[in-house]
Amino acid sequence: MSRSAGPAPFTLSRDPFGRLVFVGRDGIAHAGVVPVRAFALTAPDEGISILSAESKELLWADRLADLPEPARTLLGEEFAQREFMPVIRRIVAVSSFATPSTWQVETDRGPAALILKSEDDIRRLKGPGALLIADSNGIHFLVRDRRELDAQSQKILKRFL
Numbered sequence: 001m002s003r004s005a006g007p008a009p010f011t012l013s014r015d016p017f018g019r020l021v022f023v024g025r026d027g028i029a030h031a032g033v034v035p036v037r038a039f040a041l042t043a044p045d046e047g048i049s050i051l052s053a054e055s056k057e058l059l060w061a062d063r064l065a066d067l068p069e070p071a072r073t074l075l076g077e078e079f080a081q082r083e084f085m086p087v088i089r090r091i092v093a094v095s096s097f098a099t100p101s102t103w104q105v106e107t108d109r110g111p112a113a114l115i116l117k118s119e120d121d122i123r124r125l126k127g128p129g130a131l132l133i134a135d136s137n138g139i140h141f142l143v144r145d146r147r148e149l150d151a152q153s154q155k156i157l158k159r160f161l
Helices: 069-082 149-159
Strands: 011-014 018-023 030-031 034-037 046-051 057-063 088-095 100-107 110-116 120-126 131-136 138-144
Touching: 011 069, 034 057, 034 069, 088 138
Parallel strands: none
Antiparallel strands: 011 018, 018 030, 034 046, 046 057, 088 100, 100 110, 120 131, 131 138
């Protein structure tokens, strides 16, 4: 699909089964489309693609803000449902500085406990101080900027990095 000045006219809705339905300029309805963020962690509101059920790109938008309001709302709901990634605000305690260890953390979604299997489960992301921490259950926790954490949290993280 051509990536020009802005997205072509389209409609986005839900069918009775809750699936997203995309209708483009050609009038063809595509049920079960999947929205994808090109830069989900570093620029979540930039580079939005809508893919058909067959993984064909139906629409590209440089910015979520470029899309009409009803579509932005539906896409926001879909992303929120699919992308569960709590943001760590504070590391309260760790059971051990050896792995595996249990971490007690405060997140943007409330308190949580995660099990860190190995130091390799902490990944540095592009951007200043950003980390992605995978727990033993496959849930990913985000640290937007480890330098903005309190001193105790930073001290704990240094032991694992």
